[in-house]
Amino acid sequence: MEMPNPDPKVLSRKAELIDRLQQVLPEDAVIHDPSETRAYECDGLTAYKCPPLAVVLPASTEEVAAALRICHDMNVPVVPRGSGTSLAGGALPTEDSVILGVAKLNDVLETDYDNRFIRVQTGRTNLSVTGAVEEDGFFYAPDPSSQLACAIAGNIAMNSGGAHCLKYGVTTNNLMGVKMVTMDGTVMDIGGAHLDAEGYDLLGLICGSEGQLGVVTEATLRILHKPEGARPVLMGFDSNEVAGQCVSDIIKAGVLPVAIEYMDRPCIRATEDFAQAGYPDCEALLIVEVEGSDAEIDEQLETIMTIARSHNPVALRESSSAEESAKIWLGRKSAFGAMGKINDYMCLDGTIPVSQLPHVLKRIGEMSKEFGLDVANVFHAGDGNMHPLILFDANKPGDLETCEAFGAEILKLCVEVDGCLTGEHGVGIEKRDLMLHQYDPADLEIQMAVKDVFDPKWLLNPAKVFPLASSDARRIAAE
């Protein structure tokens, strides 16, 4: 993966930079010893590593602003970091960059049930936002699978989704306001406890901008009352076409499940070996979950079961207890762990129109043979968000490169059928060089123009999202 050459001017002024940062931050908030900065050399995309010049861990918005002002003044690139769980290299440093971590910003600032929001500092983990309100029956809806570790800051940067976003939406649909600091240290409040912030939809623009427009230090998030209950049904089919048709028919019938998860045969077999969830050995497995009171769940599941039966399932299992529900979810929730046990894997998240599912799965199967690497598919079928897991051996020379080439072909296929490169993980460095497959240069130009406005010197997370060749002129001009 190509990264820009470090700026020698920045490297040569390290001592001065550290000195200035230490003047505005507590001593333990500035990390610059190479043995310690190494802990920040990568994120969840561990194939690429580079220790940063320094790491700052501010404990307030004012400290964030002070640190950014210094970096802005000295032309030092800044890579914002939540919990470092990005799968796309969103928090990968360069040698001349300062990592700005929000880990110390983890307070709950305000909880308001009457107006249904919570205001938190953005270093707080996704799950602990729900943790702060669940005793009172509330929850924060977006539920990325890394929710135990991932920070709200990263969720906003990547516009994270999760299994339940078919019903509840992704981060952008649940974010009401932010406090943000731009690269020059300007602090601003956008939106708040009211809906649809005034002026242009800057909240919408910031969400998913991969930390390139500003550092978000506080977020006002919509919270909802938990449903009375939820129950899944499991169904197995002997072809992907039939399973795909079943998904489409369920949606067309007017039932809106909270989640529709899909696993293919390689994935089912691997998770069975690992977790023994009692899944049927079939071509395609669906887990469909609905919410409501017991009677409401029964009514919805009846409709869903009728549709499923009309497609001749090889297995059909309706949960009637919490225990059975857990068992149905067990395999799905163990899927990634099961894959990790078999081998190294790369997880992609291209999204496709639901109608293209059978075609895309067939092509992925063919490509798997061409590249000589196994692939298992597990994904959110309701919204077409795929998660092909390509298995490779990191210790085998050339395997990672083959895997990346295979992955790129899958993503190009997603674009070809009118889908997109990434549904929830973000572009980062991983998909940066594929952007021109999805967008024309003019489409990228207008996106880069947005960055020009927020960060004219292109110092915030500069080497991400856009192909280096496309952003070269801007990054060099800014130096």
Added chain:
Amino acid sequence: MTPLAPKTEAELAELVASTTEPLRVMGGGTRPIGVPVNGQPLTTAKIKGIELYEPGALTMVAKAGTTVAEIEKTLAKENQRLAFEPMDHRGLLGTKGEPTIGGVFAGNISGPRRIQCGAARDFLLGVRFVDGQGQITRNGGRVMKNVTGYDVVKLMAGSYGTLGVLTEVSFKVLPDTHTTGVLLFDGLTDRDAVAALSRALGSPFEVTGAAHLPSGMDGDPVTMIRVEGTEKSVAYRLGELQKLLGKFGTGRTETDPEKTRAGWRYIQNVEPFHAVQTDVWRLSVKPSDAPGIVAQIDGADAIYDWGGGLVWLQVPQDTQGARIRAAVDAKGGHATLIRGNRAAGVFQPLAPAIATLQDGLRARFDPRGILNPGLMGQAA
């Protein structure tokens, strides 16, 4: 002036690139919100047609000039709908013509169901537009989850044609529901009403409408809580909500399709303020702040929607603009003048740091300043 009405995106792009004068960009021209733009009218009404509709994927792609009526008719055939329930401004603004889907998204126009399922912008998946230099640009797509690059889709929603002229939109649709039930309470004060609505919205019973009229159809206060779904589910949830809200009275329920539809259309289209000579403001505030703000405005009639978070205010002509601005500024939120005297400005004045970003974006998307100049706070 006869509006320019290009029939294709290419024709529009050429027109924008070659024009030397400002353009007043519109769809059907039914929502003339803001200062009248001094420029050549340009409508996208002729760039029309549904390009793609996949009911099983809950998605539709349509050219910007497609009428909302055509879209709703097509969706209804599959028992689906625009769930964000866009308001029709014709009655309130006394305009004629046909609202277009491009106009709905350009204005981020939503209705009562916004409180439960999100605003128009939450449903917008992809856009094609022509920027201020005549460049055709695309962002997003037609899939429901997409984080590939910046979300310029959201930026275009609610930008009132000041950043680009929308030519095509892809959006998410949702299933229509079989039954609608409404729980009504009579005679509540504004404060009690908002408290009751908050309680309902903070319950697990999926309320899809929460409104309060201090002066209902018969002149007395009425508070309305809507649930939608299957017949059984609606009956169950109405019963549970009635129990939950016992301290606000016994409440009465209404499930007649005609009556419930008419009742919510009354709120959606702000019907009580039609055909009267008054100034009308639209406020977005924290719901619990709403009654206090309304109480500060002399001679105001209010309609509370979105559990109190959306307030429609009617005040005597040429009065109260400054007062409304001050009351909203003190609490946080925003106020937009929809009809009447513009002395206090139309759109909410922005904090300086945000105004700088907004002006910067506008200068990049429309460097010649020809798209709806003067709208959304920028000096003409």
